[in-house]
Amino acid sequence: MDSLFFIFSKVLTIFLYPLPVFFLFCIYLLFRIKQGKTKFLFFLICLFLYLSSSSYVANALVTGLEKDYPPVSLEEVPKAEVAIVLGGMIQTISSVKARPELSDSADRITDAIRLYRAGKVKKILFTGGSGLLLSDEYREANLAKSLLIDLGVKESDIILENNSRNTYENAVETKKIIEEKNFQSYILVTSAFHMKRSVGCFRKQNLEVIPFPTDYRSFQMDSGAFELYLPSAGYLDTTTFAIKEWVGYWVYRAKSYL
Incomplete structure (x- = not known):
């Protein structure tokens, strides 16, 4: 019984989170909108937000920033002043x-x-x-x-x-x-x-x-965690700062700060 409660608590709390609820409304509205062009534009907006708040996009962006700097143990670090x-x-x-x-x-x-x-x-x-x-x-x-x-x-x-x-x-x-x-x-x-x-x-x-x-932010995508398949504000935040960091990197290169 406790296991069943745990499963339902995880699944039902989806309907308390703003983004999943927003996308449920989006699906409903896509069926209600009749005009083809309006429906297509609305679909593109929803798709953009969905991808931005997905674990796959967030992880790809942040992994590209982190991959050249793997974790270093304290034992490996040389002494410095x-x-x-x-x-x-x-x-x-x-x-x-x-x-x-x-x-x-x-x-x-x-x-x-x-x-x-x-x-x-x-x-x-x-x-x-x-x-x-x-x-x-x-x-x-x-x-x-x-x-x-x-x-x-x-x-x-x-x-x-x-x-x-x-x-x-x-x-x-x-x-x-x-x-x-x-x-x-x-x-x-x-x-x-x-x-x-x-x-x-x-x-x-x-x-x-x-x-x-x-402060590594990349995810273990092969973990099979249920939460990886849901859009979330956390993934949207990761996408946001990863985009900011990529833009900052290229702007700094253009300004010869690097």
């Missing part, structure tokens, strides 16, 4: 101001702490100001400091860069600190899907970083 952590995991517009609120990319900061605690790096350099267009009151690096300290990093081992607004500026501003501190070796910590563009930016600044990718 500093871990450069790219921002993008702390909510600067969270309604909660009493503590840093982490986003889906929290692995960036937690893996940097793992490197530090394993003795792979002596310092953590967090780079990231505000990437918001109209609000820069809260800088991500400033918010990260208290979190790093709470999780066991000595304040004297934390270096903050809070002026950069994007990946290119992360590299430019970080280079100034690297030269000032005379660091000779550095591990770059960021999401695997973001590593392709990040490594290019840092190496363009003549910083030969050691990549330590984290």
Whole structure:
């Protein structure tokens, strides 16, 4: 009986999710619309949204970004003087101001702490100001400091860069600190899907970083999971940031940032 309840709870909750319900309405409307041209255009719109929110499209886009940077174990990582952590995991517009609120990319900061605690790096350099267009009151690096300290990093081992607004500026501003501190070796910590563009930016600044990718977003498509066959807001989100990352990569190449 418990197994049956589990199955029904998974199947019936489909009708609580906005996207599956939306597509059910779309199917209904496709049968109701009589005009051929209108029906075809409506079908194309629905198909576009369906593909954008499918696991197959989302996974293909993000896998293309991650494939050149497979996971690296702590044991494999050579020692370096500093871990450069790219921002993008702390909510600067969270309604909660009493503590840093982490986003889906929290692995960036937690893996940097793992490197530090394993003795792979002596310092953590967090780079990231505000990437918001109209609000820069809260800088991500400033918010990260208290979190790093709470999780066991000595304040004297934390270096903050809070002026950069994007990946290119992360590299430019970080280079100034690297030269000032005379660091000779550095591990770059960021999401695997973001590593392709990040490594290019840092190496363009003549910083030969050691990549330590984290926060993998690709899926195991052969798992047979029922949820893989349903459109979801999660897959739509993956498609969205993967497209943004691909566009960012090619724009950066065009601007010679890479």
